[in-house]
Amino acid sequence: MFSTAFLDLPALQSAAGEVHLPGSKSISNRVLLLAALSHGTTTVYDLLASDDTRVMLDALRLIGCGVGERGSTVRITGLGDRPPAAPTKLFLGNAGTAMRPLTAALALLGGQFELSGVPRMHERPIGDLVDALRQLGCQIDYLGNDGYPPLRIAHGHGVPALSLAGPIRVRGDVSSQFLTALLMALPLAAGQQAIDIEVVGELISKPYIAITLQLLERFGIRVAHDRWQRFSIPAGSRYQSPGAIHVEADASSASYFIALGAIAACASGVNEPQTEASDRVGITVRGVGLDSIQGDIRFVDAARAMGAVVTGGPNWLHIRRGQPGQGWPLKAIDLDCNHIPDAAMTLAVMALYADGPTTLRNIASWRVKETDRIAAMATELRKLGATVDEGADYIRVTPPAQLQDWKAASIHTYDDHRVAMCFSLAAFNPARLPVRIEDPKCVAKTFPEYFETLFSVSKVAEELIPVICIDGPTASGKGTVAAAVAQRLGYRFLDSGAMYRITALAAGRAGYAIDADHESAIATMARALPVRFEAGHVLLGDDDVTQTIRTEEAGMNASRVSALPAVRAALVDLQHGFRRLPGLVADGRDMGTVIFPGATLKVYLTASAACRAERRHKQLISKGFSANIEVLRADLEARDARDSTRSVAPLKPAQDALVLDSSHLTIDEAVEQVLAWWQERQPFAASAKG
Numbered sequence: 001m002f003s004t005a006f007l008d009l010p011a012l013q014s015a016a017g018e019v020h021l022p023g024s025k026s027i028s029n030r031v032l033l034l035a036a037l038s039h040g041t042t043t044v045y046d047l048l049a050s051d052d053t054r055v056m057l058d059a060l061r062l063i064g065c066g067v068g069e070r071g072s073t074v075r076i077t078g079l080g081d082r083p084p085a086a087p088t089k090l091f092l093g094n095a096g097t098a099m100r101p102l103t104a105a106l107a108l109l110g111g112q113f114e115l116s117g118v119p120r121m122h123e124r125p126i127g128d129l130v131d132a133l134r135q136l137g138c139q140i141d142y143l144g145n146d147g148y149p150p151l152r153i154a155h156g157h158g159v160p161a162l163s164l165a166g167p168i169r170v171r172g173d174v175s176s177q178f179l180t181a182l183l184m185a186l187p188l189a190a191g192q193q194a195i196d197i198e199v200v201g202e203l204i205s206k207p208y209i210a211i212t213l214q215l216l217e218r219f220g221i222r223v224a225h226d227r228w229q230r231f232s233i234p235a236g237s238r239y240q241s242p243g244a245i246h247v248e249a250d251a252s253s254a255s256y257f258i259a260l261g262a263i264a265a266c267a268s269g270v271n272e273p274q275t276e277a278s279d280r281v282g283i284t285v286r287g288v289g290l291d292s293i294q295g296d297i298r299f300v301d302a303a304r305a306m307g308a309v310v311t312g313g314p315n316w317l318h319i320r321r322g323q324p325g326q327g328w329p330l331k332a333i334d335l336d337c338n339h340i341p342d343a344a345m346t347l348a349v350m351a352l353y354a355d356g357p358t359t360l361r362n363i364a365s366w367r368v369k370e371t372d373r374i375a376a377m378a379t380e381l382r383k384l385g386a387t388v389d390e391g392a393d394y395i396r397v398t399p400p401a402q403l404q405d406w407k408a409a410s411i412h413t414y415d416d417h418r419v420a421m422c423f424s425l426a427a428f429n430p431a432r433l434p435v436r437i438e439d440p441k442c443v444a445k446t447f448p449e450y451f452e453t454l455f456s457v458s459k460v461a462e463e464l465i466p467v468i469c470i471d472g473p474t475a476s477g478k479g480t481v482a483a484a485v486a487q488r489l490g491y492r493f494l495d496s497g498a499m500y501r502i503t504a505l506a507a508g509r510a511g512y513a514i515d516a517d518h519e520s521a522i523a524t525m526a527r528a529l530p531v532r533f534e535a536g537h538v539l540l541g542d543d544d545v546t547q548t549i550r551t552e553e554a555g556m557n558a559s560r561v562s563a564l565p566a567v568r569a570a571l572v573d574l575q576h577g578f579r580r581l582p583g584l585v586a587d588g589r590d591m592g593t594v595i596f597p598g599a600t601l602k603v604y605l606t607a608s609a610a611c612r613a614e615r616r617h618k619q620l621i622s623k624g625f626s627a628n629i630e631v632l633r634a635d636l637e638a639r640d641a642r643d644s645t646r647s648v649a650p651l652k653p654a655q656d657a658l659v660l661d662s663s664h665l666t667i668d669e670a671v672e673q674v675l676a677w678w679q680e681r682q683p684f685a686a687s688a689k690g
Contacts, residue, residue, distance in 0.1 A: 001441060001443070001444055001448040001449060001451075001452075002440040002441060002451055002490040003440075003441045003490075004440060004441075004487075004488060004489060004490040005438070005439070005488075006410070006436050006437065006438045006439070006440070007436070007437045007440040007451060007490050007582060008434055008435075008436050008437075008466070008489070008582060008583065008682065009424060009427040009434060009435045009436070009437065009582060010427070010434050010460060010464050010465055010466060010581070010582065010583070011427060011428075011429070011431075011432040011433055011434055011460070011464060012264070012427045012428050012458045012459070012460050013264075013265065013428070013432075013459055013460050013461060013464075014264050014265040014266060014458075014459040014460075015260050015261070015264035015265075015266075015283060015428075015457050015458050015459060016266055016281060016282060016283065016457060016459065017283065017284070017456060017457035018283075018284040018285075018286060018457070019257050019283065019284070019285055019286065019453050019456070019457060020249075020286045020287055021249035021250055021253050021254055021257075021285060021286065021287040021288060021447075022048045022049065022050070022249065022250060022253060022287075022446070022447055022448075022449075023046045023047055023048035023072070023247035023248070023249060023250060023287075024048065024247060024248050024249060024250040024251065024252070024253075024294060025048055025050060025052050025053070025097060025250060025252075025445070025446045026097060026208060026211055026250075026252075026294065027211060027215065027247050027248055027250075027293075027294070028044075028047050028048040028050075028052075028053050028056075028247050029052060029053060029056045029095070029097040029098055029101070030097070030101070030180070030184070030211065030212060030215050031044055031047075031215060031245055031247060032044065032047075032053065032056050032057065032060060032074075032076060033056070033060075033098075033101050033102065033105065033184060034184065034215060034216070034218075034219045034239065035065075035076035035078055035219075035241060035245075036060045036063070036065045036076055036078050036079060037078060037079060037105060037184070037187075037188065037219075037239045038078035038079075038080065038219055038220075038239040038240055038241040039078060039080040039081070039238070039239065039240055039241065040077075040078060040080070040240060040241030040243070041066070041075055041076065041077045041078070041241060042075070042076050042078065042241040042242065042243065042244070042245060043073065043074075043075050043243065043244040043245075044073065044074045044075075044076065044244075044245055044247060045072065045073050045244065045245070045246045045247065046072050046073075046246055046247045046248075046249075046287075047072050047073070047074050047247050048247065048250065048446065049072065049448065050444060050445055050446050050447070050448060051093055051094075051095065051444050051445045052093070052094075052095035052097055052098060052445055052446065054093075055091065055092045055093045055095050055098050056092075056095065056097075056098040056102075057069070057074070058090075058091075059090045059092065059098060059102060060076065062085065062088050062090060063079070063084035063085050063086075063088055063090075063106070064079060064082065064084050064085035065077060065078060065079060078239070078241060079109075083109060083110065083111060084106060084109050084111055084113075085111075086110075086111030086112050086113060087111065087112035087113065087114075088111070088112075088113050088114075089113070089114045089116070090102065090113060090114065090115050090116070091116055091117065092115060092116070092117045092121065093117050093118055093121065094117055094118045094120050094121045094370055094415065094445065095117070095121075095445075096121075096124060096175070096177050096369075097177065099115060099117060099121060099124075099126065099149060100126065100129055100175070100177040100178060100180070100181040101177070101180060101181040101184050101185065102115065103115055103126065103129060103130070103133070103140070103151060103153070103181065104129065104133060104181035104182055104184065104185035104186075105181075105184065105185045105188065106153050107133045107136075107138040107139075107140055107153050107155075107185070108133075108136075108138065108162070108185050108186070108188045108189050109188060110155045111153070111155055112152070112153065112154060112155065113152070113153040114143070114150060114151070114152050114153075115149060115150060115151045115153070116143075116149060116150035116151075117149055117150070118415075120370060120371065120415060121149055122144055122145070122148055122149050122150060123148060124148065124149070124368055124369075124370075125147055125148060125174060125175070125368055126147065126148060126149055126151070126178075127146065127147030127148070128170055128171040128174055128175075128178050129170065129177075129178040129181055129182070130142075130147075130151070131170075132168050132169065132170040132178070132182060133182075135163070135168055135169065136162045136163055136164070136168060136189075137161055137162050137163045138153070138155070138162075139153065139154040139155055140152070140153055140154070141154055162189050164189065164193060164195055166196075167196035167197060167198040167230070168182060168186070168195065168196070168197045168198065169197075169198045169200050170182060170197060170198075170199060170200065171199075171200045171201055172199040172200065172201050172202060172203035172204060173201040173202050173203070173204055173364070174204075174365070174368060175204075175205075175365060175368060176203065176204055176205035176206070176208045176209055176365075177208075179197065179199065179203065179209055179212075179231075180208065180209060180212045182197055183197065183209070183212050183213070183216065183223060183231060183233070184212065184216070186233050187216070187221045187233055187237035187238070187239060188239075190233045190234065190235055190236070190237040191235070191236065191237075192235060192236075193235050194232055194233060194234050194235045195232070195233045196230060196231065196232050196233075197230070197231040197232075197233075198229065198230050199228065199229050199230070199231075203228045203229070204338055204341065204362070204364070204365050205295070205338065205339075205341050205365060206228055206295070206338070206339065207294065207295015207296065207298070207339055207340070208295060209228070210293070210295060211293055211294060211295070213225070214293050218242050218245060219239050219240060219241070219242060220237075220238060220239060220240040220242075221233065221234075221237050221239065222234065248287070248288055248292060248293065248294065249285075249286070249287025249288040250288070250294075250446060250447070251288050251292050251294035251295075251296035251297045251299070251343070252294075252296045252342045252343050252418075252446070253421075253446060253447050253450075254285050254287075254288050254296075254297075254299070254317065255296065255299045255343040255346040256346055256421050256422070256424070256425065256450070256454075257283050257285050257319070257457075258283075258285070258299060258300060258303050258308065258310065258317065258319050258346075259303065259346045259347075259349070259350050259425055260283055260319075260425060260428075260454070260457070261282050261283035261308060261310075261318075261319025261320050261321065262303050262306065262307065262308035262319060262320075262321055262322075262330065262350065263321065263330065263350060263353045263425060263428055264283075264321065264428050264458075265321065266281040266282060266320060266321065281320055282309075282318055282319055282320030282321070283318070283319050283320070283457060284316060284317070284318045285316060285317040285318075285319070286315065286316055287315065288315070288317065289312050289313050289314045289315045289316050289317060290312040290313065290314075290317070291314055295339055295340060296340050296342060296343040298339055298340055299340050299343040299344075299346070299347075300312070300317070302333065302335055302337075302340065302343075302344075302347055303319070303350075305331065305333050305335070306327075306330040306331050306332075306333055306347075306350060306354065307321075307322040307326070307327025307328060307329075307330045307331050308320075308321070308322065308327065308330075309321070309322055309327065329353055329354060329355045330350060330351075330353045330354040330355065331354060331355060332351070332354040332355055332356035332357055332358045333347075333354075333358050333359075334358070334359040334361070335347070335358075335359070335360055335361065336361050336362045337360050337361060337362055337363050338362040338363075341363060341365050341366065342369075342418060344360050344363060345366070345373060345377060345418050345419070345422050346421075346422050346425075347360055348360060348377050348381065348395060348397055348422065349381070349422045349423060349425050349426060350425070351381075351386075351397035351399060352381070352384065352386055352397070352399045352400070352426060352429070353399065353428075354397075354399055356398070356399075357396055357397065357398040358396070358397050359394060359395070359396045359397075360394060360395050360396075360397075361393065361394045362393055362394070363393055363394065363395065364392060364393035367392075369416070369418075370414070370415065370416040370417070370418070370445075371414035371415070371416045371419070373416065373418070373419070374390050374395055375390065376412075376414050376416065376419055377395060377419070377422075378390045378395060379412075380409070380411050380412065380419065380423060381397055383407060383409035383410075383411065384400070384406065384407055384409050384426055384429070384435075385400035385405045385406045385407045386398060386399055386400060400431075403430060403431050404431070406429050406430070406431035406433055407433070408433040408434055408435070408436075408682075408683035408684045409426070409435060409436070409684055410436040410438060410684040411423040411426075411435060411436060411437050411438060412438050413437060413438050413439050413440075413442050415439065415442050416442060417442050417443045417444070417445040417446050417447065419442075420437050420439070420440055420442050420443050420450075421443055421447065421450050423435065423437060424437060424450075424451065424454055427458075432464075433683065434682070434683065434684075436682070436684050437451075440490070451582075455580075455581040455582065458581060460581065462576075462579055463598060465579050465580065465581060465582075465583055465584065466491075466582075466583040466584070466600045467579060467583065467584045467585075467586060467596045467598075467599040467600055467601075468482075468485060468489075468491070468583075468584070468585045468586070468599065468600065468601045468602075468603070468674070468678060469585075469586050469587075469588075469591040469592035469595075469596055469599045469601070469602045469603070469654070469657075470482040470485070470585065470586070470587050470591075470602075470603045470605055470674070471587075471588065471589060471590075471591060471592060471602070471603070471604050471605070471653070471654070471657070472604055472605035472606050472607075473606060473607075473612070473636070473639075473640050473643065473651060474612070474636060474639055474640070474643075475607075475612035475613070475615055475616045475636060476605045476606055476607050476612060476662065477605060477607070477615065477662055477667055477670065478587050478605045479495055479497070479587050480667055481605060481662075481667060481670045481671055481674060482495075482585050482586070482587035483495075483533075483536065483585075483587070484667065484668075484671045485585050485671055485674050485675060485678075486584075486585035488671065488675060489582075489583060489585070489675075489678070490582060490583075491582060491583040491584055491585050492533075492578055492579075492580055492583070492584045492585070493533045493584075493585050493586075493587075494533065494575060494578040494584060494585070494586040494587065494588070494591075495533055495538070495587050495588070496575060496586060496587060496588025496589065496590075496591055496595070497587070497588055497589070498531075498533075498538050498549060499531070499571050499574065499575065500558035500559075500561050500562050500571065501549035501550075501554045501555065501557070501558040502529060502531055502538065502540055502545065502549055503522065503525075503526045503529065503558075503561050503567060503571060504554060504557035504558045504560065504561045505540070505545060505548060505549055505554060505557070506525060506526075506529055506540065507522045507525065507557075507561065508557065510525060512525075514557055514560040514561055514564075515560075516564065519564045519565075519566045519567060520566060522561070522564065522566075522567050522570075523564070523566035523567045523569070523570040524570070526567055526570040526571050526574060527570045527573055527574055528574075529574060531574070572594070572595060575595050576595065579596070584596075586599075589643075589651065592654040592656075592657060593654050597654075600678075600681060601658070601674075601677060601678055601681060602653075602654045602656055602657035602658065603657060603658050603659075603660055603674055603677070604653035604654070604657040604658070604659045604660065605660050605662055605670065606659060606660070606661055606662070607661060607662045607663040608663045609633050609636050609637045609640065610633060611662075611663040611664075612633075612636050613629050613630075613632040613633035613636055614629060616632050616636070617629040617632055620632075658677055660673055660674070
């Protein structure tokens, strides 16, 4: 997951391949709570790992459920007839799928609880649910503003006395989560008599209620309904664990890759007929299919209406862009989105690629989600050059009229995972402009590895992937600065100085003598070395070789390897392979002159010999080695002289490099200067954050 302040997406050109989706958030948290309320132990497979499920699991532990985790498999031992542990304070982040159902369930179970979340959760309405629970006799107090969390459930010991004489009335036109919460909680009170729920007004997001009803049946509760306006929970209801249950992949998350297949040119450059198993053309989605129980699977119908070619089966979908004039550009639509409220956000970005204005209606629920999504989408779409009209329950998006009307933009994400994921698709714009996504880690709410998954199927010309090269004399701090810059930008990191040492180490482990007789074999091996640089460590496959390659022997072997021309050529190819999305920071002698001569930014980091000697002295002393600062200075000056006069890759700044003298700078100050230079080269620098 990218935890940087922002993530810059270069202009992406095409897409092809296969993606495996995480589990559904809506299903995951429903299943966890139903398992918690049941008799018995439930094994939940393929659970979504996200912020929302994490706060739910933490809450279940606090109220006394048994929770065992092993990867994506979780075992929940339910409360059964046991009361929840109380008094208890629960922090539920920004997870509406945890806040609303837990409020209802704990109000009926009895006890004293405080439920709170992040500031945005305290702006999301819960008053209609609280009103419905108070009808029953539940004691719930607001700890802040009336109608909003945080809440206190103030029962004493034992189950509260409930008034079940008439139907429980709840509004259906604000959030379907209110009705879901009641449907999941009221079976706890349906002992001697049936309980009816009456929906006031139009019920929005009916497909999410359908998911709730299907899952209730899996746990032993069959709820009847009359045209989605009246729901009846049978007398004698009792939750019973199904033993095991699998979480379907998230259909809302699938919408981004359905859209990707619909808007991105095929990697081969043409659209052509394709079989389900092929990944050469279009996008294949695994984990959810056309028979999904999730209402958001109907996003497929909307994508098809816009021109996408979608096929599928029980657990897969395949999407490709339509032929020119037959689905491309996308067709503008006018759609009632009540049935796909979350996935409809993706349509708003797809509208950028349509042949006219697209209108999405009946989306009033967007206003009370993680942010006011209608306002947020309108604001950010305008940044890209679209014309947008918005109303209380609709949004109309007119795409940029001409190529020159597109704009590079820094997208504010409002701590809303869906905003971040939707707008990543704008990187496929025809104007070939980059897009910045602020606070990319907000996708952790439902899809922590979203951007990695997007990059795995996105294609872009190698020269469009940004590269920062940092060079300089020994002990100038270039490696430390380069690694820090890479971490701040979320870019890949390449320490070219380590490559020859790693190659020498691998050759020795393979039994090759480092000489001309084995040059070809070592070169072949070098082209495919599984080298990674992560969090200050150098990895060769799964082996951490950070310390192994720093010995004097490793340095001598590296010198012998570097004398083999075929190996040098192979390592050039290997280093080119580090240029992958979203970008690269490369540290090394010939990075900006030989390996990446067209790098976006080249920095030559230098410092006086006296300053570098002092830094090296402190470094050696901190590691327990004895050192003489004057000897170190003399050695550095001699090495500078040798490096600057050698015939291959002599030490000197690239012609277009910016020179940064760090003699009087801390590492952090040097990093900030490099980042400032980088920002100046971005088309959206004026509006960028971070």
